[in-house]
Amino acid sequence: MSVAAASDVLTGLPEAGVTAKGASGAITLAKLGQVSATPQLLAISDIHVGHAENRPIVEGLRPGHPGDWLIVAGDVAETVPDVEWALSLLKSRFDTVIWVPGNHELWTTTKDPVQLRGVQRYEHLVEICRRLGVHTPEDEFPVWTGDGGPVRIAPLFALYDYTFRPDGATTKEESLAIAHEAGIVCTDEYFLHPDPYPSIDAWCHARVEYTERRLAACDPDVPLVLVNHWPLVRQPTRVLRYPEFAQWCGTELSADWHTRFNTASVVYGHLHIPRHTVYDGVPFEEVSLGYPREWKPRGLPEKLLKPVLPVRVAP
Numbered sequence: 460m461s462v463a464a465a466s467d468v469l470t471g472l473p474e475a476g477v478t479a480k481g482a483s484g485a486i487t488l489a490k491l492g493q494v495s496a497t498p499q500l501l502a503i504s505d506i507h508v509g510h511a512e513n514r515p516i517v518e519g520l521r522p523g524h525p526g527d528w529l530i531v532a533g534d535v536a537e538t539v540p541d542v543e544w545a546l547s548l549l550k551s552r553f554d555t556v557i558w559v560p561g562n563h564e565l566w567t568t569t570k571d572p573v574q575l576r577g578v579q580r581y582e583h584l585v586e587i588c589r590r591l592g593v594h595t596p597e598d599e600f601p602v603w604t605g606d607g608g609p610v611r612i613a614p615l616f617a618l619y620d621y622t623f624r625p626d627g628a629t630t631k632e633e634s635l636a637i638a639h640e641a642g643i644v645c646t647d648e649y650f651l652h653p654d655p656y657p658s659i660d661a662w663c664h665a666r667v668e669y670t671e672r673r674l675a676a677c678d679p680d681v682p683l684v685l686v687n688h689w690p691l692v693r694q695p696t697r698v699l700r701y702p703e704f705a706q707w708c709g710t711e712l713s714a715d716w717h718t719r720f721n722t723a724s725v726v727y728g729h730l731h732i733p734r735h736t737v738y739d740g741v742p743f744e745e746v747s748l749g750y751p752r753e754w755k756p757r758g759l760p761e762k763l764l765k766p767v768l769p770v771r772v773a774p
């Protein structure tokens with residue numbers, strides 16, 4: 460049985476909406492600055508600061524205006540000290556920082572001094588964020604009143620439940636069997652523990668219930684920006700190099716959230732395929748940086764921090 464790290468099976472798509480800058484992979488910190496005359500709502504994900512070559516990129520991230528807000532859509536790092544380092548740095552620079560967990564923050568690995576698992580690990584990260592002044596899915600949803608507002612930023616943690624199944628599978632067990640047979644098994648299976656839930660899908664279902672309750676309680680007259688590490692709909696996973704991997708990428712239970720709730724935009728990451736798509740008239744932005752071996756061949760994008768507003772609905 461082989462184990463494939465996420466990037467090994469996710470990359471390979473010529474991404475849309477990204478301007479490649481040469482093939483050298485050299486970091487040009489000057490282009491990390493995006494000076495703006497007015498405050499902007501910006502987003503990035505999958506900064507993976509455990510990778511040494513990603514750290515100077517994160518250190519180079521600065522607001523283009525002192526009033527900029529930054530959405531960090533998960534996969535900051537695998538260890539708690541690294542997550543805290545990155546979020547603390549970003550909070551020291553941006554007016555407001557909003558974080559959602561990715562699967563990597565939820566891993567419990569031997570190299571992490573914090574050995575908490577599952578829900579306890581997530582709650583520990585939330586406590587750190589609160590100490591830093593960073594918004595989480597457990598806090599009141601902040602309202603952006605700058606350009607393109609007012610919009611309510613809803614950081615979500617919906618997880619996944621193995622329902623993005625490959626052809627031929629009708630159950631989680633069949634889906635996992637196909638993945639193991641193909642040798643495409645997400646590292647989550649070894650490091651992401653659902654404690655005290657019996658399974659990740661059970662944890663996901665509790666999160667979906669909580670999230671739907673939170674979204675239903677929002678004022679429907681204020682549009683939402685939904686932020687979730689995993690894509691809320693299955694369509695973005697259709698371009699994966701290995702379709703078996705989709706089962707670790709979301710849940711069918713969130714498929715109608717962008718139409719059921721008044722949604723201006725959806726921000727996500729996880730796939731390491733930065734792109735802009737539109738589903739049912741709602742823009743979806745995949746805002747990942749990714750691993751050095753992914754961004755180096757194509758170069759860094761023109762805008763590393765993606766403006767979320769004004770919304771783009773052009774395909």
Ligand SMILES: [Fe+2]
Pocket residue numbers: 465505507534561729730731749
């Ligand atoms: Fe990632």
Ligand SMILES: [Fe+2]
Pocket residue numbers: 465534561562563688728729730
């Ligand atoms: Fe991820």
